[in-house]
Amino acid sequence: MSNHDSNTSRVLGMNIVETAAANGSFHTLGKALEAADLMPILQDSGPYTFFAPTDAAFEKLPSGTLDNWLKPENKAELISVLKYHVMPGRASFAEVEKLSSPKMMQGQTASITKDGGNLRIGSATITGRDITSSNGIIHAIDAVNVPTKQ
Template sequence: MKPFKYAVFGIAGLALAAVSTPSIAKMVGGAEMHASKNIVENASASQDHKTLVAAVQAAGLVETLQGKGPFTVFAPVDAAFQKLPAGTVETLLKPENKDQLVAVLTYHVVSGDVTASALVEKISAMGGKAELTTVQGATLTAMLDGDAVKITDAKGNTATVTVADVDQSNGVIHVIDTVLLP
């Protein structure tokens, strides 16, 4: 999947685009993502997020991510989980490791509705890097690499946003290609 390209428009351009462009459902993992559905409902429909959904269920976070929000979720695809060392996912999914799994998953969530344009504006305003405080309590760093938004975790792992602004009834999802670790 190619990194999502961002175009930064002036405020008038954004307003005009919002008025004149009908809402089109984005495709993620072979499924239409509907802004009328919540984060869990849409992620469950994606063929690329089966591991993430299983992890959310094992962590007991389904009800939270179906809640009012708004939440911004940086959602790793299954291939991102496959890049982790062998046995990592299986270990995290064990009941005795639930606290660690919750920490990893909530590290991918930011309170509020952080759209791609808002994130790019924040990166620009902050001199090329923007810090995002996660629900887990730690920080992610966002930056631009050409037209691609990159998210770096506390361990130095960098994820690329491959699909941005997947609107949800309770927030927004940005699909990423790497699991972020606190």
């Protein structure tokens, strides 16, 4: 096997975290996943459908929100927020369109609605779709969804 073939299979074999990192729009999400110790789960199991907030989505949060979540004493809240963006199973954009209230990894359901030509999950619009990885699929979203407090 040539080096090119081996590089190609490695790229095709990237897990959901590696795929998000390679995309270039999810640097803040990567930092949050690392702070929450969720990388091992998302790298080694699945499949998952990840409604991934872009860097621009994190920038829309009220000032100080992300910094507060990243503090060690707020790790449980950060984990809850991040898991609220992950749905067990692999669902393409066309499959997501058929859902109304999927149960997220965090335990709560999220609402899927159509808004004109856009598909929304919670308060976020899906802006990028069907970014595939070895253990799931990523749909980029333009806002960070926050679960209700339980």
